[in-house]
Amino acid sequence: MLEQLLRLIAEDGVSTCEDLARRVSVSQPLLEAMLEELARLGYLRAVASGCAGHCTGCSMGGCSVIGQGRVWILTDIGVRSVPQGAAGAGHTA
Numbered sequence: 001m002l003e004q005l006l007r008l009i010a011e012d013g014v015s016t017c018e019d020l021a022r023r024v025s026v027s028q029p030l031l032e033a034m035l036e037e038l039a040r041l042g043y044l045r046a047v048a049s050g051c052a053g054h055c056t057g058c059s060m061g062g063c064s065v066i067g068q069g070r071v072w073i074l075t076d077i078g079v080r081s082v083p084q085g086a087a088g089a090g091h092t093a
Contacts, residue, residue: 010082043078046070
């Protein structure tokens with residue numbers, strides 16, 4: 001299930017936790033635990049504690065993620081672990 005989640009993050013570029021939880025068929029609390037585990041294993045990294053909607057100056061490249069929560073990106077290890085062609089921006093909030 002963690003591999004599926006990692007692949008979805010890589011493929012979609014930007015996703016909400018709500019959307020990812022639905023697509024992986026888990027609760028949001030379980031999804032958050034899965035994200036934490038992927039970070040602990042070195043596949044993801046938290047880059048922000050939320051988004052205030054200031055996309056023009058955002059270091060995330062204007063991904064338009066507005067809301068509360070952390071923004072995660074794939075680490076180099078995460079990118080290398082996803083099959084070729086699936087790795088996009090890899091952001092989730």
